Amino acid sequence: MTSVGGNSVQDSHLEAWVPRGLLTIPANVLEGRATAEGLCPMRIDWQAGRLRRVELIAIDASSPPQHVLLPRLVEPHAHLDKAFTWADFPNLSGSYSGALAANLLEHQQRTLLGVRQRAERALQLALQHGLRAVRSHVDSVGPHCDLSWEALLDLQRQWQDRLTLQLVALVPVEHWSTSAGKKLAQKVAASGGLMGGVLVPPCNGPAPRHALRKMLLLADQLGCAIDLHIDEANSHYATGVQQLLRVLDGIKVSVPITCSHASTLGLLPPAELCRIAERMADHQINVVALPMTNGWLLAKQPRRTPVERPIAPIHQLQVAGISVAVGGDNVQDPWFPAGNFDPLSLMAFSLPLAHLAPWQRLGLAPFTTAAAHLMDLAWDGTLQPGSPADLILVKASSWAELLAAKPDRRVLINGTWLDEQTMATTTST
Ligand SMILES: [Zn+2]
Structure with a gap:
């Protein structure tokens, strides 16, 4: 079993930073919990291809999340x-x-x-x-x-x-x-x-x-x-x-x-x-x-x-x-x-x-919610219970790291990591 950021690839949950603009949690709940760049520490659980829980977590100063999570x-x-x-x-x-x-x-x-x-x-x-x-x-x-x-x-x-x-x-x-x-x-x-x-x-x-x-x-x-x-x-x-x-x-x-x-x-x-x-x-x-x-x-x-x-x-x-x-x-x-x-x-x-600037709501929307709306897609890209477990997990703990050349990322599609799908296809053929 390999692991990414402390999460085993077989897990159906992870802890990561999520941009505030992609959460539907009320602003007063998020108040004081986000970084200056608007990243919130979250635990995400998924099952059968759908997000089950999207919850704020307390940050452990010795092991803060090492990844930023975005919708596909x-x-x-x-x-x-x-x-x-x-x-x-x-x-x-x-x-x-x-x-x-x-x-x-x-x-x-x-x-x-x-x-x-x-x-x-x-x-x-x-x-x-x-x-x-x-x-x-x-x-x-x-x-x-x-x-x-x-x-x-x-x-x-x-x-x-x-x-x-x-x-x-x-x-x-x-x-x-x-x-x-x-x-x-x-x-x-x-x-x-x-x-x-x-x-x-x-x-x-x-x-x-x-x-x-x-x-x-x-x-x-x-x-x-x-x-x-x-x-x-x-x-x-x-x-x-x-x-x-x-x-x-x-x-x-x-x-x-x-x-x-x-x-x-x-x-x-x-x-x-x-x-x-x-x-x-x-x-x-x-x-x-x-x-x-x-x-x-x-x-x-x-x-x-x-x-x-x-x-x-x-x-x-x-x-x-x-x-x-x-x-x-x-x-x-x-x-x-x-x-x-x-x-x-x-x-x-x-x-x-x-x-x-993606740390501003209107700076991120053109790549996420506004783009999904314009294409008339069923999901707007916000992360909440019931959203598709379709995610990008980027090895970064700030926007600067995420925007650096060639960020290291994994892609989750319908609850399964893309690299595992590829491995499964390769092994079965
Ligand atoms: Zn064109």
């Missing part, structure tokens, strides 16, 4: 169909146009086996790093879009016991007005997917509004949630979101709407941002901020380090009452050469890029 996390915005294509289709200029050109070239040469192998590698990493759900956009126009869907739907079925995979059809918004687009929408709806779209500048005038209106009505009719790539740019601040708001002012849509990127909102004057954020909140629009790819691709100029960054203004949107999640977006493809489907690494990089 979620990735609200990925691109599994193109992950790991950087080596064959690099974008050495690091520009948005260079990324698009390399992506289109890669799409011409895409194969079913290639998508399957790369997506499987991505899911394996996601699982090991502690993700329980991934929302992936899928290139859905062009010669090889059918094979991408075939490969990913197959993996969605194969992985459903380990990880939830949501798929979003990524097309230009106006594509949904065509007969091919309507056929695609039927297919997406039948497979439980989402309708996506790209809306980038200038997107002025009535044409984008007509396209958006048709897309929203079609999605509403089919019951498909929407997730848009919108205002991922460095000019024409928030024109996409403003077009969307004008359309929503005129029609009633009951499916959830997510704006991914929303980067140029961050460049608006404060009063204007405040007005737009309030209207977004009125329409219950969610936002996925993608600081890594926006930080890499946008505002790029030769031999100039950008100081002003187009990035979703996460704090200001939260203040307006908008649910904001943070996603990793592209991984080792023409749009971004780094990344590895590691939510803890994403959390660490979001410190300097987005000023998100």
Whole structure:
């Protein structure tokens, strides 16, 4: 029998630090019991895949908990169909146009086996790093879009016991007005997917509004949630979101709407941002901020380090009452050469890029509860009796240790440690 932090791997309980924002215990009970970083010493018991008890413990000064406990996390915005294509289709200029050109070239040469192998590698990493759900956009126009869907739907079925995979059809918004687009929408709806779209500048005038209106009505009719790539740019601040708001002012849509990127909102004057954020909140629009790819691709100029960054203004949107999640977006493809489907690494990089401090409730929510809400998952990620025994146990006793490079972690899925599952599979085959 091996042991981790004093707990035998056969135990169904452990003692660890839990972030205060993930507990449902009343604040007055936690008062004075958390560290300055908001970590609470807890004992967690689980049985039959569910948490049974979540209790505060007294700290023994000679042997305080050596681990931080988090729920398995979620990735609200990925691109599994193109992950790991950087080596064959690099974008050495690091520009948005260079990324698009390399992506289109890669799409011409895409194969079913290639998508399957790369997506499987991505899911394996996601699982090991502690993700329980991934929302992936899928290139859905062009010669090889059918094979991408075939490969990913197959993996969605194969992985459903380990990880939830949501798929979003990524097309230009106006594509949904065509007969091919309507056929695609039927297919997406039948497979439980989402309708996506790209809306980038200038997107002025009535044409984008007509396209958006048709897309929203079609999605509403089919019951498909929407997730848009919108205002991922460095000019024409928030024109996409403003077009969307004008359309929503005129029609009633009951499916959830997510704006991914929303980067140029961050460049608006404060009063204007405040007005737009309030209207977004009125329409219950969610936002996925993608600081890594926006930080890499946008505002790029030769031999100039950008100081002003187009990035979703996460704090200001939260203040307006908008649910904001943070996603990793592209991984080792023409749009971004780094990344590895590691939510803890994403959390660490979001410190300097987005000023998100995970020891603050609103700094942690974009990676936990807000991301789960946005993906409409059954569990919001809070740890209370009855929650799934789906956890990440990190060898750390502070946020600084947790955010250090490559933290040592174990993943508990449905009450069983992932490394034990792997051992059992290996021994039985
Ligand atoms: Zn994306």
